[in-house]
Every structure is written in structure tokens, then in C-alpha cells.
Amino acid sequence: MQATPRRPIAPRVLRGALLFCFSALFVLYVAGPVAWLVSSSLQSEAQITAVPPNWLPPLASLANFEAIFTAADRQVTYENRRQGDAATGGFLPSGAANLLPSLWNSLTVGIWVAVLNLLLSVTAAYAIAVIDFRGRRATLYTVLATRVVPDIALVVPLFLVIRNLGLINSLGALVVTYLAITVPFTIFILISYFEGIPRDLYRAARIDGCGHWGALRHVYLPLSLPALVAALTFAFLTSWNEFVFALVLTQNVQAQTLPIVISGFIMDFTTSFSFVNAAGVIAIIPPVLMAVVFQRYIVSGLTAGAVKG
Amino acid sequence: MLAALNRRFGYDERSAALLVFPVVAVLLVVAAFPILYSFWVSLHDIVLTRPLRRPFVGFDNYLRVFDDERFWVAVARTTVYTVVTVAVTTLLAVLVALLLNENFPGNRLLQALLLVPWATPSVVNGLMWKWIYDPTYGLLNAVLLKLGLIERYRVWLGDPDLTLLLIANAAIWKQMPLAALLIIVTMKAIPDDLYRAAKVDGAGVVQRFVHVTSPALRPGLMLVLVYETMISIRHFDLFLIMTQGGPGDASFTLSWLIYVETFRSLRFGTGAAMSYILATTTFVLSWAVIRFLGKRL
Amino acid sequence: MARIICEQLTKRYGTTVAVDALDLTIAHGEFMVLLGPSGCGKTTTLNMIAGLEEISGGRLSFDETDVTFTPPHKREVAMVFQSYALYPNKTVRENIAFPLRLRGTPHAEIERAVEAAAAQLEIAHLLHRRPQELSGGQRQRVALGRAIVRQPSVFLMDEPLSNLDATLRLSMRSLIKRLHHGLRATFVYVTHDQAEAMTLADRIAVMRGGLIQQLDTPDAVYSHPANTFVASFLGSPPINLIEGAAESGGSFARGAFCVPMAVAVEAGRALTLGLRPEDVSAPGPGLTTIEARVELVSPLGSETHLEVLAPGDVPLTLRVPKEWRAQEGEVIAFGIDPARLHVFDRATEVRL
Numbered sequence: 001m002q003a004t005p006r007r008p009i010a011p012r013v014l015r016g017a018l019l020f021c022f023s024a025l026f027v028l029y030v031a032g033p034v035a036w037l038v039s040s041s042l043q044s045e046a047q048i049t050a051v052p053p054n055w056l057p058p059l060a061s062l063a064n065f066e067a068i069f070t071a072a073d074r075q076v077t078y079e080n081r082r083q084g085d086a087a088t089g090g091f092l093p094s095g096a097a098n099l100l101p102s103l104w105n106s107l108t109v110g111i112w113v114a115v116l117n118l119l120l121s122v123t124a125a126y127a128i129a130v131i132d133f134r135g136r137r138a139t140l141y142t143v144l145a146t147r148v149v150p151d152i153a154l155v156v157p158l159f160l161v162i163r164n165l166g167l168i169n170s171l172g173a174l175v176v177t178y179l180a181i182t183v184p185f186t187i188f189i190l191i192s193y194f195e196g197i198p199r200d201l202y203r204a205a206r207i208d209g210c211g212h213w214g215a216l217r218h219v220y221l222p223l224s225l226p227a228l229v230a231a232l233t234f235a236f237l238t239s240w241n242e243f244v245f246a247l248v249l250t251q252n253v254q255a256q257t258l259p260i261v262i263s264g265f266i267m268d269f270t271t272s273f274s275f276v277n278a279a280g281v282i283a284i285i286p287p288v289l290m291a292v293v294f295q296r297y298i299v300s301g302l303t304a305g306a307v308k309g
Numbered sequence: 310m311l312a313a314l315n316r317r318f319g320y321d322e323r324s325a326a327l328l329v330f331p332v333v334a335v336l337l338v339v340a341a342f343p344i345l346y347s348f349w350v351s352l353h354d355i356v357l358t359r360p361l362r363r364p365f366v367g368f369d370n371y372l373r374v375f376d377d378e379r380f381w382v383a384v385a386r387t388t389v390y391t392v393v394t395v396a397v398t399t400l401l402a403v404l405v406a407l408l409l410n411e412n413f414p415g416n417r418l419l420q421a422l423l424l425v426p427w428a429t430p431s432v433v434n435g436l437m438w439k440w441i442y443d444p445t446y447g448l449l450n451a452v453l454l455k456l457g458l459i460e461r462y463r464v465w466l467g468d469p470d471l472t473l474l475l476i477a478n479a480a481i482w483k484q485m486p487l488a489a490l491l492i493i494v495t496m497k498a499i500p501d502d503l504y505r506a507a508k509v510d511g512a513g514v515v516q517r518f519v520h521v522t523s524p525a526l527r528p529g530l531m532l533v534l535v536y537e538t539m540i541s542i543r544h545f546d547l548f549l550i551m552t553q554g555g556p557g558d559a560s561f562t563l564s565w566l567i568y569v570e571t572f573r574s575l576r577f578g579t580g581a582a583m584s585y586i587l588a589t590t591t592f593v594l595s596w597a598v599i600r601f602l603g604k605r606l
Numbered sequence: 607m608a609r610i611i612c613e614q615l616t617k618r619y620g621t622t623v624a625v626d627a628l629d630l631t632i633a634h635g636e637f638m639v640l641l642g643p644s645g646c647g648k649t650t651t652l653n654m655i656a657g658l659e660e661i662s663g664g665r666l667s668f669d670e671t672d673v674t675f676t677p678p679h680k681r682e683v684a685m686v687f688q689s690y691a692l693y694p695n696k697t698v699r700e701n702i703a704f705p706l707r708l709r710g711t712p713h714a715e716i717e718r719a720v721e722a723a724a725a726q727l728e729i730a731h732l733l734h735r736r737p738q739e740l741s742g743g744q745r746q747r748v749a750l751g752r753a754i755v756r757q758p759s760v761f762l763m764d765e766p767l768s769n770l771d772a773t774l775r776l777s778m779r780s781l782i783k784r785l786h787h788g789l790r791a792t793f794v795y796v797t798h799d800q801a802e803a804m805t806l807a808d809r810i811a812v813m814r815g816g817l818i819q820q821l822d823t824p825d826a827v828y829s830h831p832a833n834t835f836v837a838s839f840l841g842s843p844p845i846n847l848i849e850g851a852a853e854s855g856g857s858f859a860r861g862a863f864c865v866p867m868a869v870a871v872e873a874g875r876a877l878t879l880g881l882r883p884e885d886v887s888a889p890g891p892g893l894t895t896i897e898a899r900v901e902l903v904s905p906l907g908s909e910t911h912l913e914v915l916a917p918g919d920v921p922l923t924l925r926v927p928k929e930w931r932a933q934e935g936e937v938i939a940f941g942i943d944p945a946r947l948h949v950f951d952r953a954t955e956v957r958l
Contacts, residue, residue, distance in 0.1 A: 019408070031425060150584060152564055160346075176338075203691065206658065207685045
């Protein structure tokens with residue numbers, strides 16, 4: 001009996017080296033800019049304006065974050081504006097106090113949108129995927145077609161309607177608007193996933209005595225966890241990141257969401273860079289956390305769809 | 310006869326109507342109505358500075374748009390931007406998918422990192438890259454100077470030749486993960502047997518990619534191309550944060566034109582017409598991509 | 607109590623007709639088998655009886671009640687699937703209990719019924735497991751348990767044994783037969799396996815192209831097939847079909863192959879002759895003797911299959927007792943009883 005020949009070493013080492021190289025490049029590309037954002041947020045204004053720049057914060061400090069969280073307690077005037085960083089004159093924008101409230105707004109809206117989205121999409125996706133009803137194709141295409149027109153085009157008419165209803169600055173109006181823009185994609189994800197569930201399970205449930213609600217509850221929902229997570233994440237993320245509608249539909253500081261407030265800082269020339277970066281870090285934490293934690297579910301949730309093309 | 314009635318009002322039909330109603334209701338109010346209203350606006354001469362006079366002008370607004378030379382500049386800018394963004398995003402996505410599809414320790418960690426750019430809000434994305442491109446303190450300047458590729462700091466976003474590409478870079482960074490994900494998912498569906506057969510036939514790594522992987526990726530790539538095109542063509546957030554259409558008209562895309570026309574010049578009629586032109590173009594483009602590239606790839 | 611009456615039952619998909627004006631009455635407590643090749647409409651018919659497919663035309667009744675438009679969850683039928691269709695997120699116990707739970711049956715009664723069903727099917731030791739942990743045979747038993755626990759009057763089965771391996775199939779077949787005797791319910795069973803049909807059915811409906819070719823007891827369908835399709839579908843190895851013509855004098859001839867027929871047919875009529883492989887014996891009085899050359903010998907242990915070439919270049923497959931020694935290339939003689947021949951009109955394929 002011959003001994004099994006060993007696989008040659010050279011190609012294995014080569015593969016390992018290549019994988020390592022590309023992995024390193026990948027990590028650098030994907031995480032690099034964010035790492036720089038975080039690093040900048042931990043530096044003081046003096047450190048951040050150094051040339052050449054400090055890669056790592058020489059003395060990592062949470063001073064910028066502290067400034068954000070205490071901004072509400074302070075009234076920023078022309079005189080004490082420089083108190084952000086006394087040593088080199090870091091400037092706090094006058095809107096600094098709005099950051100935390102807008103964070104809560106974004107969080108509230110995001111959660112409402114995610115939850116309501118699921119309620120709406122799951123039922124509709126079930127009906128379209130499972131029930132052969134008249135107008136099934138038409139409904140699906142219409143739902144998907146609402147996303148063809150760019151948001152910019154919808155902003156003005158929507159603004160007029162909402163203003164006439166007296167709902168400007170209402171977070172509820174924002175939630176409903178975001179529902180409309182997220183639902184088509186989540187329905188698409190859910191339909192693809194539902195179609196991957198064996199039809200015989202549905203048949204068995206119907207025979208056993210389930211109506212449509214029963215089939216949804218006992219068969220489709222329990223088996224769709226990845227898709228539900230993917231849909232939830234997508235809805236929350238889109239809502240959290242959304243900019244244009246929030247810009248137009250919320251005009252006072254109580255109602256504004258995080259992206260709007262941050263964009264205000266960026267436009268303000270006198271804002272200190274370290275502060276803006278800190279605000280950016282705060283804005284980035286919830287969505288990134290969600291994406292990383294749920295990543296595996298998101299991948300499985302999208303699987304059924306992409307395979308069918 | 311009875312069968313037809315059942316089809317209309319039977320248990321299935323009633324259930325479906327009930328299940329679909331909430332979604333349809335929301336979409337009707339928030340999406341359908343504005344879409345139709347917007348179209349109606351595009352057929353009238355509506356300028357907010359004189360809100361009481363809104364004569365019906367048929368397709369005049371559309372003609373006026375085609376006559377506006379800013380429109381054609383915007384078309385040029387948008388085309389360049391979209392082509393670059395979609396092409397590079399797709400290319401990077403395929404490379405990343407190839408990497409992540411391999412089995413090696415730490416693969417899971419890399420996959421977890423993949424979604425970080427996708428999760429980043431576009432505002433933060435714009436802010437991040439603007440900071441990197443900063444003329445005085447930015448990272449890009451520092452790195453390039455250190456590598457000896459430039460002699461002194463440059464105002465990157467102020468360079469009309471580079472603006473579109475720099476913004477595209479930010480967009481690509483954010484969009485690549487989702488595209489890569491879609492391709493990875495398609496790749497995972499390729500049966501192992503095909504690769505084994507190819508190896509037995511003597512195919513090397515490159516040949517396996519060309520003959521097994523590429524053909525199987527077609528539907529996934531199709532989806533990615535269409536989706537990316539639809540998204541890129543209407544990008545707005547980054548332009549607002551980073552360059553506001555400038556310098557000059559270097560980053561004056563269609564979305565920016567619509568914004569300027571609607572919210573700064575307050576000419577709602579023509580603004581709406583522009584939107585509809587953009588929407589139709591997107592639709593036709595997507596259809597064209599599916600039709601023609603679908604056969605060749 | 608549970609008579610199933612199909613009147614002109616039709617299923618259309620667009621322009622294709624899958625089931626064509628089917629008339630079928632299944633008696634209470636009968637074991638009816640729908641037999642046919644894939645695509646013949648048997649599963650579609652079953653699904654219409656279950657309510658899983660919408661009925662395009664005709665009428666369906668259970669006893670006196672018209673159920674044509676009743677949704678499946680209101681029809682009180684039980685069904686067993688080829689893929690078992692067990693809920694993966696529930697235990698075996700929960701799977702079996704599910705239909706009773708949906709009806710709001712009191713807890714104690716559910717427990718009793720589940721235990722009884724599990725005992726009857728010998729799966730009591732598996733109640734706490736999940737379907738993924740079970741073998742195919744065990745899963746099918748759980749599926750049966752889920753069906754019998756409701757004590758339904760109608761039992762539908764869609765090729766339940768097709769996914770099982772051969773030996774398992776035999777034991778499950780007898781299990782199903784015993785269940786039928788015990789439950790005294792109406793069974794409608796779909797299969798493409800003619801052996802299953804023969805052993806289980808009270809009556810067989812042989813289907814093809816959406817139409818019933820023959821509806822009768824297994825014996826009748828086997829011994830007196832209505833057309834060549836039914837004849838060739840039942841019986842293993844399949845019936846030998848020889849194309850030829852009637853001759854004056856009451857014989858069937860194809861070239862040099864000539865045998866007398868028991869049926870009177872006018873001379874010159876184009877015919878197809880059917881000879882079952884087992885309907886041959888040693889040459890003897892009253893039998894027509896045929897000499898043929900043995901081409902292939904396939905010993906099966908209990909019997910032997912011979913592929914022979916009869917005069918007129920007619921290939922035949924024969925089933926002979928294992929004592930017959932024959933070798934390839936040898937010429938053997940065997941006898942055919944004309945009464946056991948099946949004669950069909952060549953064009954219409956109908957039995958004469």
C-alpha cells in the first residue's frame with residue numbers, strides 16, 4: 001500500500017500569503033476610514049490640527065464626547081464658545097445642545113419604523129408569496145415601482161400634504177414616510193425567503209386546520225428568523241441614515257434627527273473638527289453595532305432572494 | 310360562474326385583501342399620491358414666488374428643461390459619476406466576494422466587518438471623507454506627501470477634475486458591501502460538484518473562475534448592476550455635504566440640479582419635470598441593462 | 607359517512623387542462639388508489655379533494671355537502687405527504703398534537719390521543735425528538751400519527767412511500783393496510799407504483815392525461831385491462847405488446863409469429879396483442895407452442911426472467927419458474943393459452 005503523497009508546500013504557502021495580503025488590504029479599506037474617524041474624535045483640537053496628523057490619539061480623551069453630553073447644560077454664547085478646548089480654541093457650534101435630543105429622535109423613529117415595517121411587510125409578503133389572488137402580480141409590481149421615482153421628486157408634494165395636515169415637525173409623519181420607502185425592499189426580501197420555504201409545510205398546516213393567519217403564525221414566521229432580522233436591520237438603518245425627507249419635513253430643533261443636526265455642524269465653518277468627528281462617531285455606533293451583530297442573519301436572510309435572481 | 314364568484318370573494322381573496330391592505334394604504338398616501346401630484350405639478354408653470362398663478366402648460370416644462378444647458382451639463386456629470394461608481398463598485402464587490410468565499414481562519418471576522426461601510430449614515434460618510442480630503446489637515450494629503458507622490462498639500466475637493474471621482478470614492482466605499490454580499494450569496498449557491506468536475510478536467514484557478522464561477526454569477530451580477538445604477542444615478546446626500554455642486558459645476562449632477570431648481574430657484578414646475586425625466590431614465594436604463602448585458606455576460 | 611363524489615371535476619391552468627371532467631365516486635370506507643405516471647393529474651385531483659387546489663369546473667361533495675368552494679382548513683380531511691411535511695420547529699409530540707390544538711381540544715384529551723396514536727405507530731419513544739433527528743421511516747410514521755390523531759373520515763395520501771427505501775416501503779405498506787382496516791375511514795391514495803396500488807387498493811383508478819382510463823378492482827384492472835396503456839402500466843415486468851393483424855380463421859399474425867385468439871375479430875383488422883410474462887407454461891394440450899431463442903437470462907432467485915426472440919423477430923420477456931434451465935442462445939419451447947391473451951385494437955388501443 002502506498003503512502004498518501006503530501007500536498008506540495010509551495011502552493012499552500014503562496015495561497016496563505018495571498019489571502020493574508022488581501023485580507024489586510026480589505027480590513028484597511030473597510031475599517032480604515034472609520035478608525036480614523038474614531039481616532040480623530042479622541043483627539044483634542046490642537047492634536048487634530050497637527051501637521052503631519054497623529055495617527056493615534058497621543059492622549060486619547062473623551063473630552064469631545066463630554067462636550068456633547070453636557071452641551072445641553074451650557075448656553076453657548078460668543079464668549080464661552082471657546083470653552084470647548086481652552087488650550088487652542090476649540091469651538092462648539094451653537095447647535096451643540098441639539099445633538100442628544102436629535103439622537104433620541106433618530107432612535108425613536110428608527111425603532112418605530114423597524115417594528116411597524118415588519119408588521120406591514122410580513123403580512124403583505126405572505127399574501128403575495130403564498131396566496132394566489134387576483135392582482136397578485138399587479139400589487140407586487142406596484143409596490144416595487146414606488147421606488148423608481150427619486151426621493152427628491154417626492155419631497156415637495158409630500159411636504160405640501162404634510163404641511164396641510166399640520167404635521168410638519170411630527171415624528172409620526174416621518175415614521176409613516178420612512179415606512180413607505182423601506183417597505184418595498186423588505187417585502188422583496190421576505191417574499192424571496194418565504195418562497196424558499198417548502199410548500200408542503202403550508203399544505204400540511206392548511207389541512208391540519210390553519211387558515212391563513214395560522215399558516216403565517218405556525219409555519220412561515222417561525223422559519224423566517226434570518227429574513228425578519230435582515231428586514232428589521234434594513235428598516236432601522238435606512239431610517240437612521242435618511243436625510244432628504246428629514247431635512248424637509250422637520251424644521252425645528254425638537255424634531256430634527258441626527259443626520260440633519262450633524263450636517264448643520266459640517267456646514268458651520270467655525271465648528272471644531274474634533275467635535276464634529278465625535279458627533280460622527282455617536283451617529284455611527286448604533287447602525288454599525290446592529291450590522292455587525294446581526295451580520296450572519298442578514299446574510300442568510302438575503303440568501304433565498306439573490307439565488308433566484 | 311360560481312367558480313368566478315369564488316375567485317373574487319372567496320376565502321383566499323378576502324384574506325389576501327386584508328393582509329395586503331395596510332401596505333397598500335400607506336403606499337397610496339405616502340408614495341402614490343405624491344408621485345401623481347408631482348407629475349401634475351410638472352405639467353404646470355408653478356413658481357413659489359408667485360404661488361397664485363399656476364397655468365397649465367402641458368409638456369412645456371419638459372421642453373424648457375431640455376433647452377436648459379445646465380441640464381446637459383448635469384447629464385454629463387451624472388453619466389460619468391454613475392458609470393464610474395457602478396463599475397468600480399461591482400469590480401471591488403466581486404474581488405471581495407472572491408476573498409470572503411475562501412475558507413480560512415478569520416474569515417468570519419472579515420465578514421462581520423464587511424457591513425460597516427454599509428451601515429454608516431451617508432452624512433457621516435460625507436463628513437468622514439471630507440475630513441480625509443481636508444486641504445489643511447487631511448489624511449490624504451499627509452499620506453501622499455509622505456509617499457512622495459505630491460510636493461505640497463492640495464485642495465482635493467476644489468479640483469474640478471477630481472471632484473466627481475472623490476465623491477464617487479465615498480459612494481463606492483459605502484455601497485460595495487451590499488453588492489459584495491449579493492454576489493457572495495450567489496456564489497455560495499454554486500454546487501461544489503461543478504468545481505470538482507472542473508478540477509478533474511484539469512482546470513486551474515483562473516480557468517475555474519472563467520468557466521464555472523463567472524457564468525453562474527450572471528443573475529447576481531445583473532441584480533447588482535441594476536440596483537447600483539438605480540441608486541447611484543440619484544445620489545444626493547454626499548453632494549450636499551461635500552461639494553454642493555461645485556466647484557463651479559464640477560459636481561453638478563441631475564439630483565443637484567433638481568434640488569437647486571426646486572428649493573433654491575423655487576421653480577416647482579420645472580423641478581418636477583426634471584425629476585420625471587430622471588425617473589424615466591432610471592427605469593429605461595435598468596431595463597436596458599437587463600436586456601442587453603443579460604445576454605452577453 | 608364519508609362518501610366522496612367528484613362530478614365533472616376539472617382543473618385548468620391557463621389553457622392546459624390537467625384534470626378533465628373527472629367523474630368518480632368513492633364509497634365510504636373504501637381504499638381508492640389513483641394510479642398513473644407523473645403528469646397524469648392524480649396529484650392534482652387529490653389536491654382538489656383536499657382543497658389545496660382551486661376547482662376550475664365541476665362539483666365536489668362529501669356525502670350530501672357541496673364542498674367545492676370550502677377552504678381546506680374547513681374540510682376535515684387528513685393528509686400525508688411524500689415529503690412528510692413535519693413542522694421542523696416542533697417536537698414529534700407537538701407535531702401530532704397540532705391539529706387537535708387548533709381545534710381547541712382540552713389538554714387531557716390531546717395527551718390521550720397523542721399517546722394512543724404514538725403507541726399504535728410504535729413511535730412513543732420518539733415523542734420528545736425533533737423531525738430532523740428522525741429517519742425517513744420514523745418521520746413518515748409521525749406524519750401518519752398527525753393524520754390519525756384527528757380520527758378523520760377521509761384520509762388523503764400523496765405518494766407517501768416514494769421517499770423510503772425498498773424494504774421500508776414494504777413494511778410501511780402493510781402498516782397502511784392495517785391502519786385502513788382499523789380506522790374504517792375512506793382512503794384516497796396517489797401513487798405511480800403499480801405494486802403499491804395492487805396490494806393496497808379496493809379499487810384502482812388508472813389515470814392518464816387528466817382522464818380515468820379504467821376504474822375497477824385490482825384484479826379486474828390486471829386481468830382485464832381496458833386498453834394498452836392500463837395493460838402496460840400494471841404488471842412487472844410489463845406486459846408484452848405485439849403489433850400485428852387478425853387473420854381469417856381467428857388467429858393473430860405478425861410475420862412468422864402466429865397464435866390463435868379466443869376472441870372473434872374480422873380478418874385484416876390491425877391489432878395489438880398482449881401477453882403477460884407469467885402467462886406462459888410448458889408446452890401442453892390446448893396450448894399454442896412457440897419456439898424462441900433465448901437472448902438474455904436474468905435469474906432472480908425465486909424465478910427467472912428470460913428475454914427471448916420468437917419467430918417473426920418478436921421480442922418477448924417471460925417469467926418462468928426457477929426450475930426451468932435455459933441458456934443464452936438456446937432455443938426453448940413454451941405454451942400459451944389463447945384465453946389468457948389480451949387483444950386490443952391497434953388504433954384505439956381499446957380492448958376487444
